[in-house]
Amino acid sequence: MQNDMEPKEGWNVDNLTDMMDTADAAVPGGAAAAVAFDVKNMAGITGPLGFFDPLNFCGDASEGKIRFYREVELKHGRVGMLAALGFLVGENFHPLFGGSVDAPAYLAFQQTPLQTFWPYVVFGVAVVEITSVFSFKNPKDGLWEIRSDHEPGDLKWDPLGLKPTDPAELLEMQNKELNNGRLGMIAAAGMIFQETFVTNAKLFA
Numbered sequence: 431m432q433n434d435m436e437p438k439e440g441w442n443v444d445n446l447t448d449m450m451d452t453a454d455a456a457v458p459g460g461a462a463a464a465v466a467f468d469v470k471n472m473a474g475i476t477g478p479l480g481f482f483d484p485l486n487f488c489g490d491a492s493e494g495k496i497r498f499y500r501e502v503e504l505k506h507g508r509v510g511m512l513a514a515l516g517f518l519v520g521e522n523f524h525p526l527f528g529g530s531v532d533a534p535a536y537l538a539f540q541q542t543p544l545q546t547f548w549p550y551v552v553f554g555v556a557v558v559e560i561t562s563v564f565s566f567k568n569p570k571d572g573l574w575e576i577r578s579d580h581e582p583g584d585l586k587w588d589p590l591g592l593k594p595t596d597p598a599e600l601l602e603m604q605n606k607e608l609n610n611g612r613l614g615m616i617a618a619a620g621m622i623f624q625e626t627f628v629t630n631a632k633l634f635a
Contacts, residue, residue, distance in 0.1 A: 467493040467578070472500065473604035494567055494575025497582050501565070504583035507611015513618035521632045534632050536625045558585065583607075 469488045475481050483489075488496055517535045524531050527543035538544065565580040576582065594600045621633060 467496075469496050472496075473601055474500075474503075474608035476605050476609060492572060492575060493578060494572050497576035497578070497580070498566075498574050500582040501562070501576055503608070504611065506615055507608065508614075510614030510616075510618045511611055512614075514614045514621065517618070517621045517633060522634065534625045534630070536622055561585075 470481050487499060491499070520538065521535050527547075531538055531541045531543055533541060539548070565576050567575045567577055592603075594603060625631065625633065
């Protein structure tokens with residue numbers, strides 16, 4: 431006895447695919463509706479503030495734009511953490527370049543021995559930034575938008591194997607990185623402001 435749903439030519443890959451497409455079209459949003467993007471499901475939403483967007487940057491932003499915001503936040507957070515650590519350590523312990531770089535951190539980058547070092551820093555930053563270009567959508571599909579298959583902040587570089595395989599542990603690590611990065615940006619900005627406009631001297635001079 432033939433099933434009423436069975437095509438006259440019998441089941442094959444083509445008509446099965448057609449049926450799946452038809453079923454997706456019959457559901458609002460298709461198959462993607464079940465995994466719709468929600469900014470409130472992203473890492474970094476922790477207590478006590480929870481989802482904090484007072485200027486409503488995410489209000490009408492697309493998924494690609496929000497992923498771009500997160501990519502920017504992660505990169506600036508990592509730089510902020512390094513900068514804050516550099517202020518505290520570099521001003522008190524500076525054996526490189528013969529120990530001759532002994533100045534407040536906001537001025538140290540201008541010292542003569544460091545001027546030959548900066549091209550290497552710029553090159554390292556350029557490598558990361560150039561490779562990140564491939565994470566963007568085609569400009570025709572949206573300016574400054576990250577592809578949905580790209581994980582923000584993932585440089586595909588984990589030499590120590592620190593990235594957890596368990597989703598819950600990974601979320602916890604992502605939350606820690608984001609929160610420490612936010613603190614690092616605020617701390618670095620505060621240190622720069624203090625040395626530049628208040629004391630004009632080292633933090634612990």
